[in-house]
Structure formats: structure tokens, C-alpha cells
Amino acid sequence: xxxxxxxxxxxxxxxxxxxxxxxxxxxxxxxxxxxxxxxxxxxxxxxxxxxxxxxxxxxxxxxxxxxxxxxxxxxxxxxxxxxxxxxxxxxxxxxxxxxxxxxxxxxxxxxxxxxxxxxxxxxxxxxxxxxxxxxxxxxxxxxxxxxxxxxxxxxxxxxxxxxxxxxxxxxxxxxxxxxxxxxxxxxxxxxxxxxxxxxxxxxxxxxxxxxxxxxxxxxxxxxxxxxxxxxxxxxxxxxxxxx
Amino acid sequence: xxxxxxxxxxxxxxxxxxxxxxxxxxxxxxxxxxxxxxxxxxxxxxxxxxxxxxxxxxxxxxxxxxxxxxxxxxxxxxxxxxxxxxxxxxxxxxxxxxxxxxxxxxxxxxxxxxxxxxxxxxxxxxxxxxxxxxxxxxxxxxxxxxxxxxxxxxxxxxxxxxxxxxxxxxxxxxxxxxxxxxxxxxxxxxxxxxxxxxxxxxxxxxxxxxxxxxxxxxxxxxxxxxxxxxxxxxxxxxxxxxxxxxxxxxxxxxxxxxxxxxxxxxxxxxxxxxxxxxxxxxxxxxxx
Numbered sequence: 001x002x003x004x005x006x007x008x009x010x011x012x013x014x015x016x017x018x019x020x021x022x023x024x025x026x027x028x029x030x031x032x033x034x035x036x037x038x039x040x041x042x043x044x045x046x047x048x049x050x051x052x053x054x055x056x057x058x059x060x061x062x063x064x065x066x067x068x069x070x071x072x073x074x075x076x077x078x079x080x081x082x083x084x085x086x087x088x089x090x091x092x093x094x095x096x097x098x099x100x101x102x103x104x105x106x107x108x109x110x111x112x113x114x115x116x117x118x119x120x121x122x123x124x125x126x127x128x129x130x131x132x133x134x135x136x137x138x139x140x141x142x143x144x145x146x147x148x149x150x151x152x153x154x155x156x157x158x159x160x161x162x163x164x165x166x167x168x169x170x171x172x173x174x175x176x177x178x179x180x181x182x183x184x185x186x187x188x189x190x191x192x193x194x195x196x197x198x199x200x201x202x203x204x205x206x207x208x209x210x211x212x213x214x215x216x217x218x219x220x221x222x223x224x225x226x227x228x229x230x231x232x233x234x235x236x237x238x239x240x241x242x243x
Numbered sequence: 244x245x246x247x248x249x250x251x252x253x254x255x256x257x258x259x260x261x262x263x264x265x266x267x268x269x270x271x272x273x274x275x276x277x278x279x280x281x282x283x284x285x286x287x288x289x290x291x292x293x294x295x296x297x298x299x300x301x302x303x304x305x306x307x308x309x310x311x312x313x314x315x316x317x318x319x320x321x322x323x324x325x326x327x328x329x330x331x332x333x334x335x336x337x338x339x340x341x342x343x344x345x346x347x348x349x350x351x352x353x354x355x356x357x358x359x360x361x362x363x364x365x366x367x368x369x370x371x372x373x374x375x376x377x378x379x380x381x382x383x384x385x386x387x388x389x390x391x392x393x394x395x396x397x398x399x400x401x402x403x404x405x406x407x408x409x410x411x412x413x414x415x416x417x418x419x420x421x422x423x424x425x426x427x428x429x430x431x432x433x434x435x436x437x438x439x440x441x442x443x444x445x446x447x448x449x450x451x452x453x454x455x456x457x458x459x460x461x462x463x464x465x466x467x468x469x470x471x472x473x474x475x476x477x478x479x480x481x482x483x484x485x486x487x488x489x490x491x492x493x494x495x496x497x498x499x500x501x502x503x504x505x506x507x508x509x510x511x512x513x514x515x516x517x518x519x520x521x522x523x524x525x526x527x528x529x530x531x
Contacts, residue, residue: 006313006344013340017329087327089293092316092344 006093010101011108018109099230244269244305246391246423247290252299254289261285261447263299267440269390272417272424274438274455276431276526282447283427284324287395290425291321303391317346320384320422324396326376330369334362334379338386347388356382360408374405381409385416391423392416398433406433413437431523443526450529462520462528463499467492467512478506482528495520495528 015022088098249265261282267273275283288294290301292312301308303315328337334357342348357364360378371379377397384392394413398406410433416422417437426437434441441458443451453461468490475484475494480503484494496503499517507515520528 003313009340009343013329016336017331086288086293086323086325090291090316090321090323091341092313094312097313 006097007101011104014105248302250300253297255297269423270421272438273440274434275427275442276434277444281444318389319391320387320389321393322380322384322397326380328368333367335364341383345387349386349388353386374401393425395427435522461499462497462525464518465494467515469512
């Protein structure tokens with residue numbers, strides 16, 4: 001059987017196991033999306049809509065990164081690693097199939113989580129909000145728009161690749177805590193820069209430049225991470241304890 | 244052609260060193276017998292590349308087990324002692340997940356086995372009893388169409404009725420499809436019933452490998468009476484002997500022949516009784 005078919009089978013299995021999570025998140029989207037849209041249309045003007053978008057963007061971004069890191073870890077921790085790794089390795093799968101299906105599932109779920117609010121945001125912007133308030137920095141708008149969205153997809157790929165590969169060799173909980181700390185720093189920094197932007201651009205501009213550079217190099221970094229991740233994964237040092 | 248060929252396979256852990264040579268011919272069944280912790284499961288894990296070997300050569304169907312891992316596993320059905328299928332999947336879903344992985348999957352046989360094993364297709368794996376879990380694993384392994392079956396302790400922990408059902412099905416598949424089987428167990432009577440060849444493993448080493456019939460023919464316990472016997476230890480055919488009372492002795496031999504009986508008779512022994520040794524007794528003799 002072709003390798004790609006095996007990855008597909010593993011991926012479908014993940015989709016099956018995680019279906020309740022996906023459904024719950026979609027329900028959450030419908031509720032929160034409905035709430036956001038209601039707020040937008042109930043508000044008097046479009047001047048405050050930036051904050052709704054910002055909230056939506058931040059919420060989507062946080063969830064996406066969280067999921068990108070968490071999903072591969074979760075599926076490996078609770079399913080493959082503790083219960084079923086041995087059975088999977090007994091089946092005609094190699095590390096290659098398992099690694100790439102994990103990577104794919106982590107990435108696709110993250111994309112679903114990010115994609116829905118991201119697309120909602122874009123549709124909202126282009127259909128309903130044709131004017132952007134003047135006090136919003138152009139760079140920030142760039143991130144929210146399609147360029148930023150594509151960049152973030154690569155960033156997600158990078159994070160899920162890192163999470164998958166690193167977890168198989170080191171302690172996953174440490175990585176997860178690390179990702180959470182990074183997220184908290186990012187959110188805090190975003191809020192601070194957002195609050196001070198009227199007085200000074202000094203914090204915001206270097207940060208946005210950094211994001212742009214990161215986006216530019218993220219495909220390269222993602223490929224490197226996948227390569228190194230697979231090499232580490234293939235050694236499967238951590239599996240020894242299962243014997 | 245050999246189904247498996249293991250040459251000087253080695254794996255070293257902190258306090259355990261496995262060093263195994265093993266050959267299984269196509270269509271034959273080998274019983275890998277040994278106490279818990281002897282290295283049976285480790286050997287199987289190494290064979291399936293679940294654990295990486297330190298050194299040695301492993302060929303399955305004449306192919307390197309790592310280089311052709313995916314292709315080889317499409318031709319292998321396996322049952323582990325602990326099954327660990329996805330607990331939230333129903334039996335029918337597990338079959339649907341595993342089936343497409345095997346190009347020679349026997350869908351009809353699978354359906355008939357499902358019936359014979361009385362497995363409810365809609366029941367979730369997590370809700371199955373231990374016996375049912377084993378039956379499901381056997382169903383997957385047997386339906387895989389694999390030419391080589393690896394059965395690691397498939398009967399341990401089962402009640403006698405289910406155990407018998409499982410053994411009967413293994414016998415049936417042997418008769419119908421003649422696959423090569425590696426049957427690992429510490430339950431000697433089960434191995435005795437299923438295997439054509441026996442490999443005894445202890446402390447990571449194969450201490451004996453022989454055809455079951457040959458083993459039964461060669462290993463005997465002989466009891467006799469002799470009033471003036473000389474030194475029994477001088478006889479190279481005698482593995483061990485014990486004096487039961489003043490004139491009564493028993494000996495254990497692993498090279499039984501009519502010549503041994505003649506030599507006992509010529510030394511004045513009488514009331515000679517020859518008993519077959521069970522696999523368990525042979526194993527204990529080897530370990531001692």
C-alpha cells in the first residue's frame with residue numbers, strides 16, 4: 001500500500017478519535033460568532049469594530065497556537081503513547097507514517113481552529129467594514145489581512161512540527177508550559193503596545209517588524225523543524241520504556 | 244524458504260542482555276517458551292522493529308525487517324498480550340480501520356469469525372471483556388491474510404473455555420491456511436498443543452530449539468531398580484539422576500535410545516519404566 005494512503009488512514013483515525021473535540025469547537029464558534037456579529041450590528045457606529053476584530057484575531061490566534069502545540073501532544077500522549085503505540089507499530093506503519101500523520105493532524109486541526117475565526121474576520125472586514133479607523137497602524141492591519149493569515153499558517157506548521165518532534169524525545173509538559181508562557185508574553189505585549197500606541201510607536205513597530213521577519217522565514221524554519229523532528233522521532237529513544 | 248531468520252540478534256538493557264538465534268520455516272509453528280522476563284516479548288518487539296536492535300540480522304520472508312518494514316508487516320498478523328485498540332471505537336470500526344492496511348484482507352473469513360467468536364460489532368472496545376479483546380485481536384490477525392502470525396501470550400489470563408476456543412481457532416487456521424506461526428507463551432500445555440517446534444528461552448538466551456516430536460522422543464525419565472549400580476554420572480546419555488531409595492533410581496536423559504535401555508539392563512537394572520517428560524519438565528531440566 002502506498003505510504004500516502006497509510007498516512008491518510010492514520011489521519012482519518014485521528015479525525016475519528018478527535019471528532020467530539022472538533023464538534024465542540026464548532027459549536028463554540030457558532031455561539032461566539034453569533035455573539036460577535038450581534039455586537040457588531042448592535043453597536044452604533046463602526047469606530048469600535050476594530051476592537052471586535054482585534055478580539056477575534058487574538059482569540060483565534062491564541063486558540064490556533066494552543067491547538068497547534070496541543071493537538072499532536074494530546075493524540076500522542078493519550079492515544080498512541082500510553083495505549084496504542086505498540087499496536088500501531090505492529091500494523092504496517094513505520095515511524096514515517098505515524099510522524100507525518102501526527103504532524104498533519106496537529107496542523108489541520110490548528111488550521112480549522114484558526115481558519116474559522118480568521119475567515120469570519122476577513123469576510124466581516126471586506127463585506128461590512130470597508131473603512132478602517134485611522135488610528136489603527138497599517139502594519140497591524142496587514143497581519144489581520146490575508147498576508148498575515150498565510151504567514152500564520154506557516155507559523156502553525158512550524159509549531160506543530162516542533163511540538164510533535166520535541167514531545168517524542170523530551171517531556172511534552174515542559175514544551176506545553178513553554179508555549180503557554182510565550183503566549184502570555186505575546187498577549188501582554190500586544191495589549192501593552194495597543195494601549196501605548198497613541199503616545200508612542202516605539203514598542204509596536206519593532207515588534208511588528210519581528211513578526212514580519214518571522215513570517216518571511218517561517219516556511220524555511222518549518223521545513224527545518226520537520227526534518228530535524230523526524231530525525232529525532234525516528235530514533236524513538238523514548239519508546240524504550242514501553243518494553 | 245524461511246519465514247524468519249534471526250542471526251545473533253542482540254539488545255542490551257541495564258540489567259538484561261538478549262542474544263537470540265532463531266529460524267522458522269514457512270508453514271511451521273514455533274513455540275517460544277520461557278518464564279516471565281525471559282525475553283519472549285522483547286524478541287517479538289525487536290522482530291517487528293518496535294524496539295530497535297543493537298546488532299544482529301533479522302530477515303522476514305528473506306527480507307530485512309527494517310528496510311522493508313511496511314511491506315513485511317502487510318504480510319504479518321499479530322496478537323499482543325495487551326491489545327490496546329482504541330477504546331472508543333466499536334468492533335466494526337476497528338475492523339474498518341485495520342482492514343485496508345492488509346492487501347490480502349479476508350473480508351468473508353472476518354465476517355464468519357465475527358459470528359463464530361460471538362463478537363457484537365456495535366460494542367465499543369472499552370466495554371469488552373478480556374476474552375473478547377483477545378478474540379478481536381485474533382480476528383484481525385487471522386483475517387489479515389498474513390502468511391506469518393505472531394501470537395504473544397494470546398491465552399494468558401483467559402478462562403479455560405475461552406482459552407480452548409482460542410486454541411481451537413489457531414488449530415483451525417493452521418489446518419486451513421498453513422501460516423507460519425510464532426507462538427510465545429509461558430503456558431507450556433498451550434505451546435505443546437499448538438507448536439511443531441519448541442524454542443526454550445531463559446535470561447535472554449535460547450537454551451534449546453528442537454522439533455516437538457524430537458523433543459518428546461529424546462527427553463525421557465527412566466525409573467529402575469538396581470542393587471549394585473556403579474557410577475551413573477559416567478554415562479554421557481544421563482543428564483541427571485537421583486536415588487529414590489536403597490535400590491531405586493531415576494534418570495533423566497535428553498538422548499534417549501534403545502541403547503541406553505540395553506546398557507541399563509546389562510548393568511543389572513530391572514523393572515525399567517520409561518516416562519515421557521512434559522514440556523514444563525523439560526524446561527525445568529534445562530534451567531536447572
